[in-house]
Amino acid sequence: MTTTITLVQGDITRQSVDAIVNAANSSLLGGGGVDGAIHRRGGPAILEECRKLRASRYGRGLPTGRAVATTAGRLDARWVVHTVGPVYSEQEDRSDLLASCYRESLRVADELGARTVAFPAVSTGVYRWPMADAARIALGTVRSTPTSVEEIRFVLFDDRAYEAFARAKSEGDEPAG
Template sequence: MTRITLVLGDITAEKADAVVNAANSSLLGGGGVDGAIHRRGGPEILAACEDLRRSHYGKGLPTGRAVATTAGRLAAGHVIHTVGPVWSRDEDRSALLASCYRESLRIADELGARTVAFPAISTGIYGWPMDDGARIAVETVRGARTDVEEVRFVLFDDAAYQAFADRVRAAQH
């Protein structure tokens, strides 16, 4: 069974087999986690993403899907890019958010990764409520069939950490 750990910190500093990037569909960098990973990882990540755009993802990476690149200068072995959904009050996009976690773990398995660090996908600029984002993340990882031994949720602030801690505790009962 996959062990879930929580870290309050900066995902770009994580030493893991793979870190997950909450990417935008262009794969060419952006704000938040995406911008931080591209800045700290260096030009190798952008070059790999540009190659993906030229080959398989000319129109961009679809929401809920995932793809891996080099980690450049990061301490991780790979970056797994996934595109989370924008939260909507009028449309339930929970399945797309869950798909981000499942697809990232599937890619991690293909890479042979045993440790994977995730951000709280879609809970920043995409507006997903943190409590619900934590619920979907923890339930999806708990239910996933994967060879990943440790999923590390790397959370940027105390509120996110607490939301994930509450969900992990609830899942243990």
């Protein structure tokens, strides 16, 4: 089976998919950017499940590069897959942690039986990951990760993000040679 990768400019909280990936912080208790938008639009059911996760398996928070699912609340999705991206560092290569966010999110989506998944550009907001590099890592990782997901949709918030992902996608679509 082939996985289709699509790019959309818009609001990830408005997507109709099986699973929406949340660029969460390790506390799982909401925050700014994508995380805050998902919690606001999805409503209190998401936060309630996140609190239960913190009280059980993730007392110290969700580790960077890992992923866990909750209900999607009022979102037009069945689940939210929360993943914690790394903060960008010029001194330390953390690209393996960023790639892990995408691999782990797809692993969780597969366990749930999700066929359509919407991803944001993880770590590119307050975590300051350069957009072009984030796009290269994200697309390269989802292309090389075996999954039963039929459509991976990158939902990019603005022109700059969409253009960076479109460039990275077209570079990856070219035949090697």
